Amino acid sequence: MRQALNRIGLLLGLLFGVVLPAAAYDAPLLAIVIDDLGDNRARGMAAVNLPGAITYAVLPHTPHARELAIRAHQLGKEVILHAPMENKSGLRLGPGALTRGQSPAELQHVLNGNLDVIPYVVGMNNHMGSMLTEQRGKMDPIMQVVKQRNLFFLDSVTTSDTVAWKVAHEYGIPYLVRDVFLDNQRNQAYIHNQFKQALSLAVNRGHAVLIGHPYPETVAYLNKVIPILQQLGVRLVTASELLNQRSRTQLILAQPTLDPCDHAEGHCDSLPVAAKR
Template identity: 40%
Template structure:
């Protein structure tokens, strides 16, 4: 099984973090599938950037196939409340409808290796639904990325309880859509990776974000940062919560 070793790592989730020997970074770009031009520019970024594709976009399936053929990791960017649309999860929906929408979304995004939430500040705070999702992803051998769009999220905590391969986002690159702000957020990610050994960054295919990444990603190695594929990041973190998300490797929201 792809993530068999993570079952063993789950036994260590109560252990304290050791001092980092290396500094790793993974970058995810959300909201793909909407624009061919932006999708292609994102695909051309150097290094193992993860492509998070929205199911309710005009180019979702074609771009997911293209990204997979280019050797990129593809994940389903799953709409969750307050997101709307035919695939979106909302509190109160029966499990059968959640399952139907997940099935339909995965069909629209072929080759998805995992799932992260699009919006979802209300949905990821729902313990029962998140527990069901993590069990379902475990059954499908898919991983989960908690985008942490809310401080009340229990998604990563439920993934950890189920020993599901997962990571949590550390830094959003482009909440403020200026080159200066995005560069500062990337710098924050570099410093965080140095302090705790790894950092997971999420951005969007905005012109400013792509411009900063095109310029700065080739410089990461000289700054002591190794850019790694998301599956490798999952192995590096061993299903442990980072200090900002919990204590002694366990997530605070349970």
């Protein structure tokens, strides 16, 4: 085992500048989630055709949501709802938005409608949401629906003051938190550095959750690096598979650490904050 870890560490160092420490866990786990599927068919299909176990977050009531979800499922990929939630910047949310002005019953009605139109959904994460995810009173009815439907929840962490993952925990809902946004800047150098950061977290902590988007730059980069992961000994897993590994002691469940950023159209949704871990 130690020889294998040393070999992986050497390869990571050569290819990505990441150092793998001596550790007792098995292969590091990396979950890649691609957000914002549904509006653009060509970009969505290119993302769905990426190799490996990837999770796709689909926007509700968008022109190509159903087709892309079905295709992802046919390819053995994972589908979750990308639920639009109110942000602080006044950015357009699109159909199926969850907002402060809605009552608990209205929030649940809209969310159930969002879930009903996307086939094969096994979980959900928030699209934007820097405003809504800070409000416990709004997260309660949302998590009640998640619980009733036996889904998992991924907190995209678009604000340092999110309570979404905490409420999910209180309801006994399987949950994850985003570690790294891959492509807030759509250039290869930035994307590469973000990917290295995710790899570093994975090999040091045992796992990482990386969120990207169906941008051509992102898809081109992932098409190159995903096949290398197996050679490095890093295991690509879906979000639900990562949750299934939570009972392993090496998969430490930690609070989000990185600067929150509402990633729609690359806009940051709040000011940078210090790491919390």
